[in-house]
Structure formats: C-alpha cells, structure tokens
Amino acid sequence: MPTPRILAAVATALLVVWGTSPATIGPQAGPPPPAAQPAPLDAPAPGALTPRNASYSITARLDPVTRTLTGTEILTWRNISQATASELRFHLYYNAWRNTDSTWMRERTLGRGDALNERPERDWGWIDVRAIRRLGADSPPVTLTSRARFVAPDDGNGRDRTVLAVALDAPVAPGQTINVEIEWTSRVPRTFARTGAVGNFFFLAQWFPKIGVLEDEGWNCHQFHSATEFFADFGVYDVRLTVPAGWIVGATGSVRDRGDNPAGTTTHHYYQEDVHDFAWTTSPDYLERSERFEHPTLPPVEMRLLLQPEHAGQARRHFDATRAALRYYGEWYGAYPYGHVTIVDPAWQSGAGGMEYPTLFTAGSAWLAPAGVTRPEGVTVHEAGHQFWFGIVANNEFEHAWLDEGLNTFSTARTIEQAFTPNYAAERYFGGFIPWTFRDVVIDRATDGNRLHGYRPAARSDAQSTPTFRYWPGSASAITYNKTALWLHTLERHLGWPTLQRIMATFFQRWKFRHPKPQDFFDIVNEVSGQDLTWFFDQVHRSSYVFDYGVASLTSREAGGRGFFGEGRDRTFSDRTNSGGRFQTSVVVRRYGEGIFPVDVLVTFEDGETARERWDGRDRWRLYEYDRPARAVSAQVDPDRVLLLDVAYTNNSYTLAPRADEAARKWSLAWLVWLQDVLLTYAFFV
Numbered sequence: 001m002p003t004p005r006i007l008a009a010v011a012t013a014l015l016v017v018w019g020t021s022p023a024t025i026g027p028q029a030g031p032p033p034p035a036a037q038p039a040p041l042d043a044p045a046p047g048a049l050t051p052r053n054a055s056y057s058i059t060a061r062l063d064p065v066t067r068t069l070t071g072t073e074i075l076t077w078r079n080i081s082q083a084t085a086s087e088l089r090f091h092l093y094y095n096a097w098r099n100t101d102s103t104w105m106r107e108r109t110l111g112r113g114d115a116l117n118e119r120p121e122r123d124w125g126w127i128d129v130r131a132i133r134r135l136g137a138d139s140p141p142v143t144l145t146s147r148a149r150f151v152a153p154d155d156g157n158g159r160d161r162t163v164l165a166v167a168l169d170a171p172v173a174p175g176q177t178i179n180v181e182i183e184w185t186s187r188v189p190r191t192f193a194r195t196g197a198v199g200n201f202f203f204l205a206q207w208f209p210k211i212g213v214l215e216d217e218g219w220n221c222h223q224f225h226s227a228t229e230f231f232a233d234f235g236v237y238d239v240r241l242t243v244p245a246g247w248i249v250g251a252t253g254s255v256r257d258r259g260d261n262p263a264g265t266t267t268h269h270y271y272q273e274d275v276h277d278f279a280w281t282t283s284p285d286y287l288e289r290s291e292r293f294e295h296p297t298l299p300p301v302e303m304r305l306l307l308q309p310e311h312a313g314q315a316r317r318h319f320d321a322t323r324a325a326l327r328y329y330g331e332w333y334g335a336y337p338y339g340h341v342t343i344v345d346p347a348w349q350s351g352a353g354g355m356e357y358p359t360l361f362t363a364g365s366a367w368l369a370p371a372g373v374t375r376p377e378g379v380t381v382h383e384a385g386h387q388f389w390f391g392i393v394a395n396n397e398f399e400h401a402w403l404d405e406g407l408n409t410f411s412t413a414r415t416i417e418q419a420f421t422p423n424y425a426a427e428r429y430f431g432g433f434i435p436w437t438f439r440d441v442v443i444d445r446a447t448d449g450n451r452l453h454g455y456r457p458a459a460r461s462d463a464q465s466t467p468t469f470r471y472w473p474g475s476a477s478a479i480t481y482n483k484t485a486l487w488l489h490t491l492e493r494h495l496g497w498p499t500l501q502r503i504m505a506t507f508f509q510r511w512k513f514r515h516p517k518p519q520d521f522f523d524i525v526n527e528v529s530g531q532d533l534t535w536f537f538d539q540v541h542r543s544s545y546v547f548d549y550g551v552a553s554l555t556s557r558e559a560g561g562r563g564f565f566g567e568g569r570d571r572t573f574s575d576r577t578n579s580g581g582r583f584q585t586s587v588v589v590r591r592y593g594e595g596i597f598p599v600d601v602l603v604t605f606e607d608g609e610t611a612r613e614r615w616d617g618r619d620r621w622r623l624y625e626y627d628r629p630a631r632a633v634s635a636q637v638d639p640d641r642v643l644l645l646d647v648a649y650t651n652n653s654y655t656l657a658p659r660a661d662e663a664a665r666k667w668s669l670a671w672l673v674w675l676q677d678v679l680l681t682y683a684f685f686v
C-alpha cells in the first residue's frame with residue numbers, strides 16, 4: 001500500500017486550481033452585510049490571558065429562508081512559531097458536507113454505515129471563499145484569491161475541500177503580524193455533526209474560515225474527520241451577526257449592542273477575548289432565562305439559558321448542573337475566568353445537542369426527564385465541564401482528543417457523584433418517548449460499569465497514542481472517553497484523590513490558555529505523585545494492552561488428606577463440618593491479559609480471618625498457600641477494585657461456600673449486572 005506521504009504528494013499534484021468562478025458562489029439575498037471594521041486587536045494586550053495571536057472581526061448575515069450565510073472577516077494573525085510562514089492554511093469545515101466523497105463522509109460511512117449520504121440535495125452544506133486579501137497598514141490590499149488551493153494533508157483525498165492553503169505574496173516571519181480579509185458564502189446544512197439548521201432553529205459552529213495552528217514544524221491544520229473535533233489558537237472575537245428582527249441570538253461571548261436594520265433585520269454584536277472558537281445560534285422560538293453562579297472563593301458567572309418552549313420546566317436542572325460543573329471543576333482545578341456562560345437547549349431532533357464551544361455549550365434535554373435521573377444533568381455537566389478541558393486547556397482535539405474528552409468524562413462522573421444523589425440509571429425506550437427509571441440500578445462510580453461496558457469491546461483496538469483522527473472510527477469514542485476515564489479513575493484509586501486532584505489542578509494551572517500534549521500531562525503526573533508512572537502510561541496510553549486478573553482456583557483441604565473442599569473452576573461442593581484440625585488452602589491467581597498492574601489478593605477464611613497479599617502482577621500466575629485452623633471461604637484478586645480497566649471482573653473472585661442465601665444473592669447480582677449492561681447498551685454519552 002502507498003504511504004500517506006505518497007498519497008498526499010499525488011493528491012497535491014492532482015489538485016484543481018481553485019478560483020472564484022461566479023458559479024461557485026452561493027445564492028445571494030438582500031443587501032451585502034455592513035463592512036467589517038479592521039480590528040484594533042494587535043496583541044499582546046496588557047492583561048491578556050492568552051497570546052491572542054488569531055483574532056477575528058466578523059460580520060455575517062443569515063438568510064434563514066435560503067439557509068445562506070454571507071460573511072466577511074478580518075483575521076489578525078501573529079506568527080508565534082519559530083517557523084516562517086510562506087502560506088496560510090484555513091479550515092473550511094462546512095465543505096465536509098459538500099459531497100459524499102469528503103473525508104468526513106467517507107469515515108462516517110466506514111464507522112457507522114448510516115444513511116447520511118442519502119440525504120436530499122437541499123440538506124447538504126458548503127462554504128465558498130469568494131475573496132482573500134492581505135491588508136497593508138499603508139499600502140493597498142493585495143489580492144490572494146488566485147493563490148488558494150485545497151490540500152488534504154491527512155489522507156490525500158483530492159475530493160476533500162476542508163483545508164484551504166493560501167500562498168502569501170510575502171512570508172510572515174516569527175513575531176510578525178498580518179491582517180487578512182476574507183469574504184465567503186455558505187449554505188447551512190440540515191444538521192450534520194451538531195452544526196446546521198432544522199426549521200427555524202439554527203446552530204452555527206465551525207461556520208467561518210478559521211486559520212489552523214502554525215507550529216515550529218509547520219501547519220497543523222487537519223481535514224475535518226468524522227470522529228474528531230478541533231484545534232485553534234486563542235484570540236479576540238468581535239462579531240456582528242445579522243438575523244431577522246425578533247429572532248433570539250446566543251453566541252460565544254456577551255452582547256455589546258444590537259441595532260435594527262431597515263430590511264427587517266437586527267444586527268447583534270458579540271465580543272469575547274481569549275477564546276479559540278466562536279459559535280452561535282438563532283431561533284425565534286427560544287425562551288430566555290438567566291441566573292448567577294456565586295461561590296465564596298470563585299468569581300461569579302452569569303448563566304444565560306436559551307430554552308426550547310416545550311422544555312420550560314427544565315430550566316432549574318440546567319442551571320443546577322451548570323452550577324455543579326462551575327463549582328466542582330472550579331474547586332478542584334481552577335476558576336472559570338470569563339464571567340458568563342450560555343447554555344443552549346437545542347431543538348428536538350436538531351442533532352445539535354451535547355457540544356462545547358468557548359463560553360457556550362449545547363445541552364441535551366430529553367422530552368420528558370424524570371427527577372432523580374441524571375441524564376440531562378450528565379450532558380449539561382459534561383458540556384459545561386468542557387469549558388475547562390477544551391475551552392481553557394486547549395489541547396489538539398484532532399490528535400489527542402482523549403486529553404480533553406477523557407479528563408472531562410472522568411470529571412463529569414466525579415461531579416455527578418458529588419452533586420446529584422441518587423443517580424438512577426435511566427433508559428428511554430421507543431425512540432426516547434418513554435422515560436423509565438430503574439430504581440434498583442444506581443450508577444455506581446465505584447465500579448464504573450458504564451465506562452467499562454463501552455471500553456470492553458474496543459479494548460484491543462487502537463493504542464490511545466495513535467493520533468485520534470486515525471482511530472478506527474467505530475471504536476474511537478471508547479478509546480477517547482471510556483478508556484481514559486477508566487485509567488484516570490484507576491490512578492485515583494492507586495494514588496488517592498488528594499494526589500490526583502493536585503495532578504489535575506497542576507495540569508490545569510500550568511497549561512491553561514495553551515496547547516498541551518500528552519507528555520505534558522504524564523510529566524505532571526510523575527512530578528506531583530513523586531513516582532515514575534511511565535510503566536503505566538506505556539500500557540494504558542502507548543499500547544492496546546488489556547488487563548485481566550482472575551482467581552483460577554481455590555482449594556481448602558483438611559490436613560491429613562481426607563477432607564476435600566473445592567477444586568478448580570468446576571468445583572464440587574461437600575459440606576464438611578470443621579473437625580477442629582488444620583486446613584491446607586491453595587489459591588492460584590492468574591494474569592490473563594498483557595497488561596501488568598500491582599494487585600492485592602484477599603483470602604477469607606471461615607473463622608472470619610483474612611490474608612491479604614500484595615502481588616506485583618508481573619508473572620502470569622502466582623500460587624499462595626496457607627496452613628490455618630479454618631478452611632477458606634473465598635479468594636479475590638484486586639478486592640478493592642483499584643484496577644478499573646480489568647475487562648473481566650467476574651473472574652476476580654472465587655467463593656467456596658454456596659449457601660442458599662448466598663446463591664440467591666449471587667443470582668440477583670448477576671441479574672443486575674445484566675440489566676445494567678442492557679441499559680448502558682442503549683445509553684450514550686457525549
């Protein structure tokens with residue numbers, strides 16, 4: 001097979017020279033938007049939290065009837081790398097839905113095999129850049145439009161148009177700043193990947209030409225992939241959005257002013273400093289609510305909620321869940337710095353739910369939500385939590401998605417456990433219409449059954465260190481979310497929460513408003529714990545090893561050889577009374593998986609005594625023998641369940657006393673585990 005490098009070279013050779021033929025311009029409606037004002041955004045500004053090297057001044061007008069978005073942006077970009085830039089690279093994400101041959105569509109079909117590619121023509125989306133100009137301080141603008149071409153750095157797909165490379169007229173040296181004006185038109189699709197429109201509901205994310213990240217090694221500007229998200233530098237966003245008069249707008253940042261226009265439209269002006277993306281939503285149907293988060297040691301946050309009318313009764317739950325995230329993430333890791341956050345409750349079947357953007361996120365209200373079931377809270381806490389892991393600590397989500405999703409999934413579960421009790425598992429049958437609460441099944445973070453359930457079938461797929469966009473699409477989320485949450489939770493149990501909390505807080509404080517890589521996290525784990533845990537990360541991150549310890553056999557014989565009690569997994573039961581003599585007990589524990597982790601072995605005897613052994617877990621098996629006045633009742637490996645990554649927990653214990661009540665209890669536990677599996681098969685976590 002050709003290597004990706006060769007494929008990319010071939011694709012580059014085949015690239016069609018891109019131009020501005022009027023045929024590629026989308027439908028126009030109404031007068032052009034007001035001209036963008038060149039932004040006085042040349043960073044670094046005093047008091048800036050971030051480098052502010054990619055700032056945008058945008059004006060855009062939405063025509064909801066034709067689903068057309070027409071925009072102009074002035075990008076102020078400063079080269080903060082060590083490399084000289086001879087070209088700029090931009091993400092044009094909407095082109096993922098331009099045709100069925102985009103990389104996003106190909107991967108989506110590969111991973112899920114769903115019927116998205118059978119959508120009618122009107123449901124597709126695209127973005128066309130009409131003009132690109134470099135603006136000079138004292139010189140006339142230089143048109144760069146004809147210097148642009150599509151590139152496909154990840155897979156060489158010549159039909160993919162999600163990355164635009166623009167050759168510059170003159171290079172940009174390290175430290176130098178340029179201003180670039182871009183005009184574009186796009187068709188808003190029916191929602192794909194949480195951006196788009198359904199009826200009068202518009203959610204606009206990844207909607208403007210967004211510059212990639214220039215690293216010392218060159219441009220980091222990936223194509224849009226079906227299983228991964230985004231990566232961008234921090235900046236200031238100054239955005240004017242024109243929509244029909246009377247429509248409600250929610251956006252990253254906060255509103256500065258609004259003005260009505262003659263043509264029955266209103267322009268909403270939003271502004272936000274020190275963020276790396278900008279998303280917005282508009283609809284005439286939103287209900288608006290607002291509350292304030294207050295805390296003795298954390299700064300206040302104004303919470304704005306845009307709610308679907310049919311969910312009017314659920315405002316409290318969204319606010320409470322957002323408060324929980326702001327509180328616990330704030331106490332554990334560090335303060336939310338922006339002072340405001342917007343919670344968007346997306347329209348029914350809009351497909352826009354459960355997604356994070358700076359200072360704004362979409363929740364996921366179900367139609368009916370029984371009290372005591374944390375499902376809407378879980379989504380809201382998770383997406384609010386992304387303000388910290390993604391929004392503030394801004395890792396590359398194309399390459400290391402686990403770094404935000406995994407840390408956030410772990411943090412979500414911990415917050416839910418702290419803030420919402422009881423936490424009943426709930427499943428919605430019949431397409432989500434019937435809420436059903438199983439009061440017997442409390443999602444227990446102690447066993448992390450839901451995380452394990454998702455991870456287990458994917459455990460042997462990609463090593464986590466593989467760039468996320470190259471994961472097998474069908475198991476990408478299990479490795480990104482579930483596996484990370486499980487190994488972090490394992491670390492919590494191995495090191496203790498005070499240590500893990502200090503690790504996470506140190507990582508947050510040191511890497512906020514920057515772009516950390518995996519090794520940056522591992523270095524902090526080692527530093528703060530005072531241990532070299534490279535052996536752990538070699539296994540959980542750099543390999544696809546699975547962990548599985550089990551008790552292979554337990555026997556307990558009366559000394560002298562007459563009495564016999566238990567044998568292997570096919571044990572026979574013989575109820576002998578204790579003769580008062582001594583008993584020889586043998587326990588064999590085995591390591592069935594490649595993964596190695598230190599585990600305890602706990603043997604319990606009939607007289608209530610126990611023996612606890614510490615096994616380094618390295619050999620493939622270990623025999624423990626005892627000569628005691630009582631026979632053994634049970635043996636357990638990892639009795640405290642530290643190793644939550646163990647893919648087969650049912651073989652971890654072995655019992656030699658199947659009394660009648662014991663049997664019933666075992667049966668009911670097995671039934672509960674089965675039920676939990678069924679529930680979680682249909683549940684999903686975003």
Ligand SMILES: [Zn+2]
Pocket residue numbers: 382386405408686
């Ligand atoms: Zn997430």
